[in-house]
Every structure is written in structure tokens, then in C-alpha cells.
Amino acid sequence: MPTRLEIPLASEQAMLRDATRRFVSTAWSPVAAREVHNTESDPLDLRQAAELGWFAMLAPEELGGGSVSTSGIADAAVIGYEQGRHLVPGPFISTNVVVDALSRAPAGDDRRSLVRDLVAGWCTATWVDAGSGAAVATGNVTASRVNGRTLLRGTAPAVQDATTVDWFLVTAQSAEGLDQFVVPRDASGLSTKSQQSLDITRRFGAITFDDVEAGPALEVAPGAGAVSEQIQRQIDIASVLTIADMVGAMDHDFDAALEHARTRTAFGRPIGSFQALKHLLADTSLLLEASKAMMDAAVRAVAGGAAGHMLVSTAKAYVADSAISLGQDCFQVFGGIGFSWEHDQHLYLRRLTTDASLFGDASWHRRRLLDWDPYAKDVTA
């Protein structure tokens, strides 16, 4: 049998993983994943998921949260890996980004109380990254001051679960730079519509802001700069959880391709005995194992300042490219059967390729890592 290369998790993280697996394996299946794009509501019971701690790991205890280990982001990544491995739909990544952001708001900010509802699964939120620069399909949301009111205008496409979530954390360009606002879905002037996606295991939509009145800007820590540190942290968290989603999906896709190579026969022997395929699988295995290593590195890098942003982007860029290559390699190993609707291969290829582009694609992250390198700044200055 193939050797599984896993570094044992801490016991509480292993319990979290097992509980997540049990829940997902009874409540979800790749067959159901094929129909997600046709549904109008969250296919999974998010309150049940919330009880497992899916939205709690990045929230403080006083707001109903709490991690199982000393690292909330590491715990969230454990769940994130299972999301990808089992093609779980729903706003796991974006809700966690919003939970983390709102948890860091100052004590007097009443938007902190929203965290409690998000952690409990009573409501959901998504992070609208248009304007942060990470979105490949960049929308253009602006915030302008009119008669003492802040009005949002513009469109943000390619937002996961845009048509169903209750809250949006919107990043908009104002006269002073980038600002962030928390907007409810029933806000006057806000409309959403479904979009088509390569990834049918999740739903995406566009949000239109037509003079939507926004409350005060969210400021988790006062600071200057065109793109403030709070947005950089959100990019880091969204990236790390997307990396975990990719690694989970890569791990499963590779397992399936390897099993196919070991059992499918041609010319009287398993196709996995042909050196052309063995070498392809060895190279693909390297992509997978290196991606696991980079996932661990990215988890460690969160909250690491400039060096942390560099390392997270290094990981996102590498894993994004590797995810697509792995999906393509596995496709090649499966041969004709990989083209059939019944086979899961296309679901993983769709998910991996979409993850690779979400929250900044590989080339965007290569640029970001250079932006955070003090030495590179010297050079270009």
C-alpha cells in the first residue's frame, strides 16, 4: 500500500478533524456537490457545522469562539483541509475572514456582537475583496461622502455565496484611500445576482451597490497607508484557508489517481507499472508533499508582519500553481474516464482551478511577496 505521509496532529486537532469528517461524510457527498450550483440556499446545516466549531477558531471566547489548540488559524486550516477534501460548499473561508476582522474591532464597536451570531451559525457573512487588489475579477466599489452620509457604489463580482449570505464586509475606495464597511444584505440599494462558475461545487454571485448607505468605516487599529494592515491580515487568512482547501482537494484527487494507476490494467499489467506514469505520479506526489509543507509554513506565518505576508503569498503562489498542475496530472492518469460526469475528477479540477484564482492568483501573489520584501523595495526605490 502507498505510504501516507502525515505528521500526526495534536490530539485535540485530530479530534476536530475526525468530528468534521463524521459530520461531512453523513451530511455531504460528491454526488450532492454536483448540484450545488443549482441550489438557492446553503446545502449544509450551518448551525450543526457551527457546533463543530467551523466559525469559532478565530473568535475570542468572550464572543462565543475559541480554538482547540493554541493556534486558531492552525485549527481553522484543519477544518479547511476537510472542506476541500470533501468538496464542501458554503461560506467557510469568507465567514472566518469576517469573524476574525470583526473580533479585532475595538471593544466599543457594536459590530463585534455580530461575531457571536456568526460563530453560532445563526447568520453568515462574506468578505468582498474588490478593492483590496486581490480579486482577479476586480470590481470597483467606491465610498463617497454625500451630505454627511457614506454611500457605496459599484459592482463586486465573483463573490462566494453572494446571493445567500446575510452580511458583507466590503472594501471600498474612498477619497482617503481604502476603507472597510459592514453592510447587511437587506440594505437599500444592494442587489445580488447569481453568476456561472467553473466550480460547480460552490455558488458565486455579483453584488451591486447602488448608493448603499454604509455606517462608519471599520477600523480595527488606527493606521495609515493605502492598504491598511487589517486588509493585509484578511488577505493572509483568506489565502491560508484557501491553501488548506486546495491541499485537501489535492490530497484526495491524488489518492484517487494513484489508486486508479495501481488497479487499472493495460497490455496485461497495471498502468502504474509503466515508467512514464510512475514518473508523472512521482512528480505529482512532490507537488502534493511540497504543498503540504507550504500550508504548514503559511499557517505559521499568519501574524508575522511583513515577513509573514511574504511567506503567505509565497505559499499561495506555489500551491495555486501546483494545484492546477496536480489536477491536470490526475486528469491525464485517469484517461477517458476522467471526462465523464459521474467521475469525481472534474469536480476536483474545477475546485482546484477556482481556488487557485480566488483571493489573488499566483502571479498576483508573486507580486505581493516582492512588495513585502524590504530588499526588493530598496532595489526598485
Added chain:
Amino acid sequence: MNDELSEYRDRARRWLAENLRRRELGDADDLRNITPGLLDAERDLQRLVAEAGYAGISWPKEYGGQGLSQEHEHVFQQEAAEYRVPNFGVLGRTTFGICVPTMLAFARADFLDEHIPKVLRGEELWVQFFTEPAAGSDLAGVLTRATRDGDIWRLTGSKMWSSGAYYADYGLCLARTNWDVPKHRGLTWFAVDVDAPGVTVRPITLITGESEVCEEFFDDVEVSDRDRIGEIDEGWTVAQTMLAFERSMGSRNHGAVVTSPSHVAADLQELARDLGRADDPTVLDMIARAHINDVVFAELTARMTALSAAGAADASSLAAYPKLAAGLFTPERARIGMEIGRVATVVWDDDHPERARVATNYLTARGRAIAGGTNQMMRNVIAERILDLPREVSFEDGDGVHR
């Protein structure tokens, strides 16, 4: 335990500060073109370190080592990183990182009694006599013959690609002792005195014009049976252990800690700046790609070391991952240097040694994809030993090596 280690660290730090000089910019990373005079100075330095008890830190006490843990060894190497420690070039790594660990695992006590203290004092440097002209990737295809003659073995044959053999004192030589069994089963290791009658060492000039590697000819060389390492015909088992030491060395690099590069490919950025290409988006993307591979290699190595320590699989199979990564990344990185350099790294003036380095690097980088196991061999190791895919069909006779 932690107290004891930090006390050890303090003591080592004091000794280093009082006895060795700090590394300076002009100090070579790796000694090359070694002459006897150069070697004598390094041997003196090694004796100083050994007499203070900082050589063979984790080697057994009975052979002159300190009998301390790997952690102690690691602590000393961390502290010594800033100092000008003995530099024996490639043979330093071969002797201390490959040959002695292998001998400690397989050689007889009286043999170790005689040789290990000399190694510790810098009096003996060891080389591997392993690869042959007709046995590269097919390492077990060794044709050098050892024939028994009472208490003596007679060696005849030739070896190739032996790094640093021209200044070695002893070599660990793999020879065929049985021609009637499958090729992996008839091999035995011997310690050979490089100055013994019948041994000829010739340097091989490489593509860069340097000659750190050699070829050797053995013409009826006498070796005592006491200098046999491991059991007769069991040499392949010894070789596996040796290869695991060798593969893990690339990443251990004298046992230094593996850390991710903290800023982006400084050498390539400097080259780009020098050529006025520092804000060319194509160049920036290439530099970022090189950096990503640098970080991936470090993180992958750390992960495989941890998996190895956790017993997930055998060390030499796990080491195939970083070895393959290095074999893919190194030539790619060298090529990026040439792409940034454009014509400036194919034609340059004498006063641009940094451009010459980029060009030389381009020529040598392919070595990481070949030496110590080719990329293709690493893929076979991963496919067969980790992924458990079926072995290749063999076209060799199962009943012996007929040549």
C-alpha cells in the same frame, strides 16, 4: 536536559570566542584545489577542535568521540557557524557526514579503534570509491573485483566521479566478491589506503575547468581482511545506509538549521539591478519564482526531516523528495540567472566576476539533477517505495553477473 544543553552552548560559545577567529568575507565556503600546505593548516585547526572535545560530538566515546546527543552536535554547529572552523572541502563532508557514520554502523571494533581517533585529529580524510564507469545510476552494477587470497583480498578494477580523491588518505571501496548471485547480493566494502601500491588516482577536468573529482585504477591492490567493512557479500545493505547519509546531507549541510530564505533571491535581484532590469515585470516575476522554489525546498526538507523522525517511512526514501526538488529547482534557477543576464552573462569583461558566477552556475547546476542519484532515480524511489507502484520489469539474469 534543557539546562544542560544551554550550559553546553555557553561553554562552546566561550571556547569558540577564545580559540577560533570569526568568519570573514574572504573565507571560502568550500575549499578547492587543495594543496598539501593548505591541508596541513586545516589539519592543525582540526586537532585544536578535537583536543578541546568539539570533534565527533555525537560519536561513541570508546573511539574518541564525546558520546553526546545529536542535539549537542547541533548546538555546537549553530554556535560555530560564525567561526572559521576546519574546512576540508568536499572530503570534510564525505569523511564526517558519510564515511564515518557508515563505518560506525558496520566496521569492526578494532578497525574503528585504529581509524576514528585519527579522523578526529584531522589525520585521515576519507573518500567514497563507489561509482564506476559502467555503474552510475545502476550502482549495484559494480565490476571492480575483489578476490580472496587467505587473509588478503586483491582488488582490480576502476572507479569514477570520486569527489576529492586526489587529497584523500583512505577510500571506502565497493567491490564484487561473488559473481554467481544476483548483482545486489555479491558486493562487499573495503577500506583502501589511497597510497597503497597499485592505486592510481587521476583528476577528471570538469566543464568549468576545475577538477575536484577523480577516477581511480586498482591494479591487484592488496587489502587485509581486517579492513573489510561489513559482512562478505552484504555490501548492498551497507550501501543503502551510506546512501541515506549521503542524500540527507544535501539538506543538512553540516547539520546547520534549515530555515526559509527571509528575503527574495538576493543574488538575482542584485544582478537585475546591475543590469538596469530591476523594475522589469518579467524579471520580477522570474525572481519571485526563484524565491518561491528556495522557500519550498527549505520547507519541504524540514517536513521530510520531521516525517523521518516520526518514522513515517525510511529516511532514504523520504530524502528523495527534497533531492528531486533540488534536482528540478537548481537548474531552473540557474537558467533564470541567464535569462535575466541576457547577453551580459554570455559575454562579459574581466571586471565582472559576478557575471562569470552566473555563467558558471549555469554550467554546474545540472549536477544537482544527476549527482547523488538522478532525478529519474529519485522518481523511481518515490514511485516504488512511497507510492508502492510496481517495480520495473528487469532484463537482467537473476542468477549472477556474467562479465
